[in-house]
Amino acid sequence: MRIAIQKFGGTSLATSDLRLRVCDIISATRSKGLSVVVVVSAIGRKQNPYATDTFINLVKEINSYPSPREMDLIMSCGEVISGVLLSNQLCATGIETKFLTGGQAGIITDGNYGSAHILYVNPRNVLNCLENNIVPVIAGFQGMGENGELTTLGRGGSDTTASALGVALNAEVVDIFTDVEGVMTADPRIVENARLLDAITYNEICQLARDGAKVVHPRAIEIAMQGAIPLRVRSTFSDSLGTLVTNHLNGSNETVRIIRDCLITGITYTSNIAQIRLNMGIIQEQKGISLKVFKSLADVDISVDFINVQPEHIMFTVPSDSALKATKVLQDSGFSPDVTLECAKVAVVGAAMTGIPGVMAKVVEALSEKDIPILQSGDSYTNIWCLVKREHMEDAVKVLHDKFELGKKI
Ligand code: ADP
Ligand code: ASP
Ligand code: MG
Numbered sequence: 001m002r003i004a005i006q007k008f009g010g011t012s013l014a015t016s017d018l019r020l021r022v023c024d025i026i027s028a029t030r031s032k033g034l035s036v037v038v039v040v041s042a043i044g045r046k047q048n049p050y051a052t053d054t055f056i057n058l059v060k061e062i063n064s065y066p067s068p069r070e071m072d073l074i075m076s077c078g079e080v081i082s083g084v085l086l087s088n089q090l091c092a093t094g095i096e097t098k099f100l101t102g103g104q105a106g107i108i109t110d111g112n113y114g115s116a117h118i119l120y121v122n123p124r125n126v127l128n129c130l131e132n133n134i135v136p137v138i139a140g141f142q143g144m145g146e147n148g149e150l151t152t153l154g155r156g157g158s159d160t161t162a163s164a165l166g167v168a169l170n171a172e173v174v175d176i177f178t179d180v181e182g183v184m185t186a187d188p189r190i191v192e193n194a195r196l197l198d199a200i201t202y203n204e205i206c207q208l209a210r211d212g213a214k215v216v217h218p219r220a221i222e223i224a225m226q227g228a229i230p231l232r233v234r235s236t237f238s239d240s241l242g243t244l245v246t247n248h249l250n251g252s253n254e255t256v257r258i259i260r261d262c263l264i265t266g267i268t269y270t271s272n273i274a275q276i277r278l279n280m281g282i283i284q285e286q287k288g289i290s291l292k293v294f295k296s297l298a299d300v301d302i303s304v305d306f307i308n309v310q311p312e313h314i315m316f317t318v319p320s321d322s323a324l325k326a327t328k329v330l331q332d333s334g335f336s337p338d339v340t341l342e343c344a345k346v347a348v349v350g351a352a353m354t355g356i357p358g359v360m361a362k363v364v365e366a367l368s369e370k371d372i373p374i375l376q377s378g379d380s381y382t383n384i385w386c387l388v389k390r391e392h393m394e395d396a397v398k399v400l401h402d403k404f405e406l407g408k409k410i
Contacts, residue, residue, distance in 0.1 A: 001130060003171040004029050007039040007140060007162035010051060011179040012236035013082045014044045019089045021236060025177070026090065026135065034172065035130045037165055039140045040086055041158040042078020052078045052141075052155070068113035072142075072152045076102075079139035079158065087137040097135045100125060103144030105136065106168075107161060109151045116143055116151035118160065118223075121168035138165070159220035167227030174224060176216055176233045182242030183208065183215055183233050185266040185406035190397050193407035197265070199244045203351045204265045205231075207382045211347040212270035221245065264350035264359075264404045267397050271344040271390055273305075274323035275375055276337050278314045278330070290314060296333045302326050306345065306378055306387060315376055317343065317387065343375060344393035347385045348400055354381045366403035372396050 006029065008022050029036050043050040055074045059066045080101065087099040106122030129136040140158025143151050153160045159176055166174035183205055184194040202225035209218040216233055224231045224245070234242025249257045278293060290309050297304055297318075302325060306317040318326045323341055330337045353359050360377075363384055367374060372395060376387040388396050401407065 002034045003037060003130065003169045004034040005037045005039060005162045005166045005169070005171045005174040007158055007174070007176050008041065008086075008236060009158070009176070009178045010041045010044050010048075010078075010082075012177050013040060013086060014048065016089070018236065019086055022086060022177075023090050023093050023095070025236065027093065027095065030095075030135075036135055037126060037130070037169065037171070038086065038090075038135060038137045039158055039162040039165065040079055040082045040137065041140050043082045043085075050078050050081050054078075069149065072113045072150055075152050076139065076142040076150055079141050083137050083139045090135060090137065095135055096133065097137050098129050099137045099139075100129075101139050101144075101150075102142035102161060103148075103150065105138040105161075105165070107143035107164060109143035109145055109153070111145040111147065111149065111151065113151055115154040116145070117219075118143060118153070118164045119146070121164050123165065123168045126165065126169065154217070154219070156214055156217040157219070159217040160223065163220040163223040163227075163229070163231065166229040166231075167223055170227075171229055174220075174229055174231045176220075176231060177236040178215060178233065179235065179237065180215065181235050181238065181240055183213070183245075183266075186397055186401045187213065187269070190269075190394050191267070191401045191407070194401065195407050195409070196240075197243050198241070199246065199249060199259050200262075200265065201247055201259050201351065202231075202245055203382075204262065204349075205243075205245050207349045207351055208266050208268055211268040211349055211383060211385070212345070213266065213268045216245075260352070262350060263352050263356060264348060264406065266349055266406065267400045267404075268347045268349055269344055269393055269397050270347075271393060272320040273317045273343045273345055273387070274320050274326075275306075275315065275317050275340040275343050275387060276323070276326060276330070277340075278335050278337055280311065280313055292333060293330065293335065296329050297326055300325060300329055302329070306376060306385065308376060308378070317345070317376075340375065340389070342390035343387050344390045344396075345385050345387055346393060346396045346400065347383050348404065349383050351382045353384075360384055362403050363400065366399045367396060370395050370399045372399070 109116035140161040186194040231245040304316040308315040
């Protein structure tokens with residue numbers, strides 16, 4: 001059996017006209033001889049009555065620290081609503097369908113509410129549908145712990161459901177349908193001349209996604225890569241083929257073109273970050289200061305990032321919503337932290353930049369031409385990160401995209 005997994009994001013399902021368009025896409029794929037497994041996200045984004053954020057806010061208006069188990073139950077509602085609607089709409093077009101929750105679709109996870117990992121997939125119910133010519137419509141983003149409790153897979157996790165099913169069913173392709181043309185050299189909402197990448201490696205998209213290009217969830221890519229299942233990121237609103245994520249392309253006459261990592265693949269950003277800086281001037285003689293700082297934060301479950309420990313200071317970032325708590329904890333431990341609340345991390349991502357001189361020089365040149373101060377920087381084999389003030393984020397992304405000429409056709 002030739003199987004295609006087709007996952008539709010929230011904006012692709014937002015109106016009944018769009019859901020009709022989605023039905024057409026599914027029908028067209030079936031008429032090419034493929035059995036389709038549909039995965040859905042919750043309808044719409046923030047503000048939409050059935051979006052995940054709306055359900056979260058409903059509870060948080062009553063209780064700022066609700067139980068993670070109950071949060072997962074309410075967060076999973078959006079996918080149930082959109083799945084049942086789409087299933088009925090497909091049915092109205094004459095296609096036999098069956099809606100399945102994540103657990104019913106055999107997505108079995110660990111018990112980590114809010115960001116559960118898939119342990120295994122038991123595709124029995126899904127296969128049963130396909131064998132009977134029924135299109136299974138599956139709620140993305142949710143699974144079931146081995147104890148039968150409902151779990152969610154982390155924000156944006158419907159992509160992960162699609163990839164995991166793709167691997168379990170040995171699908172020909174996992175299509176991620178969204179509201180942009182595919183994976184681009186930067187978020188097209190910020191950079192007007194961002195270029196569509198028609199084929200990229202798993203490695204490249206993984207780096208982009210980990211650094212904030214939320215077009216596909218990083219876990220979804222890791223799972224597809226491990227199972228060597230091709231992913232295609234494409235638009236619900238156009239017929240273009242989007243971006244194929246794979247390590248090779250079949251050419252003519254049985255030739256196979258190996259896709260290489262680009263020097264610079266794209267520019268990404270993450271906002272909602274606060275920087276914390278502790279000057280060690282007077283206290284540097286004391287032993288174990290760093291340990292005391294990081295342990296006190298770990299004890300209250302605050303995760304730190306962008307860590308820089310030097311004899312003169314300790315710098316790191318925390319998510320904005322943990323900044324107040326982190327400041328209080330550090331003050332209670334006798335420190336006087338300097339906190340910059342509204343920051344963003346901008347990254348130049350390129351899986352082949354290792355050992356190439358001049359990349360950082362260009363980054364500094366671009367940002368200083370626009371008078372954008374770098375609050376902190378860091379790098380790895382595949383990325384250079386700069387922390388900037390939130391108000392400079394959009395300009396930083398644009399100027400770096402221009403400096404590396406990523407909008408030009410190659
Ligand atoms: P969906 O609801 O379909 O899952 P998401 O909002 O999760 O959609 O992801 C799509 C969004 O990702 C786009 O609307 C776009 O603004 C954003 N995005 C960020 N970086 C990129 C990029 N490099 N290429 C394409 N889209 C990007
Ligand atoms: N609805 C979930 C979220 O908003 C999952 C997803 O969209 O993929 O995070
Ligand atoms: Mg998404």
